[in-house]
Amino acid sequence: MKFNKLNIIIVLGLVAIIGILVAQLLWTKQAYNLEEKKFSQKAHIALLEVAKKLYEGTNHELPSENPVQKVSNDYYIVNIDNDFEPEILEFYLKSEFEKANINTDFEYAMYNCHSDEMVYGNYVSLDKTKKQSSVYFPKHKNLVYYFAIRFPNEATYLFSSLKFWFVLSFALIVILLVYVYSILTILQQKKYSELQRDFINNMTHEFKTPLSSILIASNYLMKQDKIKQDEKLEKYTEIIINQSNKLNSHIEKILNIAKSDNAPMDLDKQEIEVVPILKDVIENIRLKHENIVANIEAEKDFTIAADPFHFTNIVYNLIDNSIKYCELKPEINIRLTEENRQIKLEFADNGIGIPSKKLPEIFDKFYRIPSPKSNEVNGFGLGLYYVKKICNLHHWKIKAANNPENGITITILIPIS
Template sequence: MKINKLNIIILLGLVAIIGILVLQLLWTRQAYTIEEKKFSQKSHIALLEVSKKLYEGTNNELPSDNPVQKVSNDYYVVNINNDFDPKILEFYLKTEFAKVNITTDFEYAMYNCQSDEMVYGNYISFTNKNLAPQKVYFPKHKNLVYYFAVRFPNETAYLFSSLKFWFVLTIALIVILLIYVYSIFTILQQKKYSELQRDFINNMTHEFKTPLSSILIASNYLSKQPQIQSDEKLEKYTGIIIAQSNKLNAHIEKVLNIAKSDNSALILNKEHIGVIATIQNVVESIHLKYPETKVTIETRKDEHIIHADAFHFTNLVYNLIDNSVKYCEKTPEITVCISEEKDKLKIAFIDNGIGIYGKNISFIFDKFFRISNSRSNEVTGFGLGLYYVKKICVLHNWKIIPSGNDTGGLTMTILIPKANAV
């Protein structure tokens, strides 16, 4: 994916999440406004019913005007042109508030004609029955003779508590937005480091190839000189220079191929190939390099045909066997077991090497990963062989599973779906 496309996707995702968050905040605000209106309506209904109750059994008639006045968000005044008992008032308030499902604390006060002041009545708590709050001053109101006032000190908290779902959802969206931003920042940082690493590897390997080519040309010319061919030691040393230069050149080519495959997808040229024939060809090459190596192929059929890239499959098999040989402290003995299990073709490479144990086994397919031990320090390489093997398996939709052997060594099992086999 090009960086321009990635930036567009990141920007669109960020805009979408921010847009959803803004909408959520607007919906939450609207929900709070609706809850506030509902609470005000229920309070009006309850207080109106209280005023009607206070008029029952009296000779006075209920005034035509609405006796309930909302002075502020949490403060109501009810005009009653009739004397009433505070105990009866408190009973009616509790009853009517319960009917409309108002369960928040409230306090009330009544106007006293004799003292010309508001007399604090009581604080009714639904959460803490033993609560004894300080008395709050209730202001007087002009042109009213018999009236009482009601205050809801916790109205805001009560309304917020009824919107728990909205607030939880809003917080969840904020957390998702923060995680998204952090993830994008991490991805961009890793992409930047990956590009720097790839550029460094490409530049490093290209810089190595120039002097290495000169060394190989000079060494090959030197090996053909009569003075070198006539001297056994000089010929041996020249051969060592050429062999080691070719090995280093092979490592550099491997690094370049891996870097190239990371930058652009590998193209597989699939064809029908024989598994056993391919492994036997690889074994012949291994014997030329490591004559003491013993490789045994166990199978119940003469041949197994698969649909794969012949070049990459050959390299895959070579890397697995070559690793088994290099990481062995005794005579290498490798058994290749080929079998058919249900809908899969199973190829297991079993060796008698030093093995891989513990948490290291989960990292063996990582690029440049090498285990620190006495044998790995003696083996040259960049830690790219198994990374390449894993990549080829993934491109073919195969599975590769590493596991330790009970008697030591390592087993690398490749599972090929029957859809890729013939």
């Protein structure tokens, strides 16, 4: 695949989203570690306070060494060189954990020196309906009076405190998947578009060869005396030539559009006078449509920087459309004015008009307004698409609006350099 601008944008976008996602996952992991450390510190402080309270009112003093030891992530032991009751221990544990804002289930056990084993104390749950199950507490050597605390739901508790981080990570994953799906869809559509363009190019090229032969043969026939002497044969030959020329113009238009879509169109901008070009186009169209009425209203002789060939085509397309989509005697009023440092070029006709909802779509490629008149008129829906494309290349603005009575007005705004 050709490594063009679109591919570069796709790769950069994909790398950026993956980078953001990786960074988010690393931040989430860091946040979890910090939350785990914070929980461990709060549990440590709360258990130390419990140990101090168990020493109060006794003849023993709290040892200088820290009595709290963390055995694993959710398991702590507290060494108390003093005898204590389970009810008092549970009361202190509940009150200190509540002060430390440790809102998760816990269970505790105490060492019984008479039986030389850990005696299970109780499972304290915030949810009274939750099923409680005892867990084995191992015995620790060199300790006589001590108790152990386990937080069975510590991991769940920590995850619940990081809901925002996980929701954000999930959202980024969804965005990445949507982006990948969108890119695959765009690439698929691009492939189909290229296949369609190649098919149109090949088809039109194949049409041009037999069409050229038809035109050569028809023009040769027109010069024959027998054809000139027979009025019907001459008329039929003229029909063949006219229809062949019309078909040839359609093929040329399709080829030009396909070429401009495949590669940037080069403009040969020159300083040109607008009114003479308008008059030349009108004179050429009158050779084909003698009954048209075309008026030019210009405040002055305007000069613009434009490609003469393409600008002439724009004018021809707009006037030709006004004639084709008119059920009365065609009347086109062309106005040239200056407003807000812009040349305003308006083409107003008395045609059948366009439904307001369809106006934004008339410049789309291959689009034709569904109407009985459209079915009568030959075309591919490329004329206004070509006009809009040339205007965009010149950095002009173009818009369409319905007239109060009938017909439409196409307006081109050309900045004054």
